[in-house]
Amino acid sequence: MIKPTPNPPIRLFTVADGISTEDLLVNLSETLASANALSCDLAFDLEGAKREELLGVAQLIELAQLLADRVHDGVGHTTAAA
Structure with a gap:
């Protein structure tokens, strides 16, 4: 039987719990x-439409x-006010 949707990808990275919003x-x-x-450096090595796309x-x-x-x-500001 073929599944209608594939399995979701496995997450390689997660964010640890308990980290402050500011951090x-x-x-x-x-x-x-x-x-x-990185995108700007690469864009300046390209020409034409590809450069414009990467600059976008x-x-x-x-x-x-x-x-x-x-x-x-x-x-x-919220932290300072509290």
Whole structure:
């Protein structure tokens, strides 16, 4: 019998319980910064449509970075107010 859907992939990485929201956001920001640097470096080695596509990915990463920074700033204000 053939299954209608495949098994979900096995997770290789997990996030440990008990890590503060601020620490998670800092790690998220560092990961996004690394992804942005990698995509920009690679994009500048390409030409034409592929370069434009990868620069689009870099822009999406940058937007995610701005959102993460805004959330991180909000966490700092909430913690200070409490």
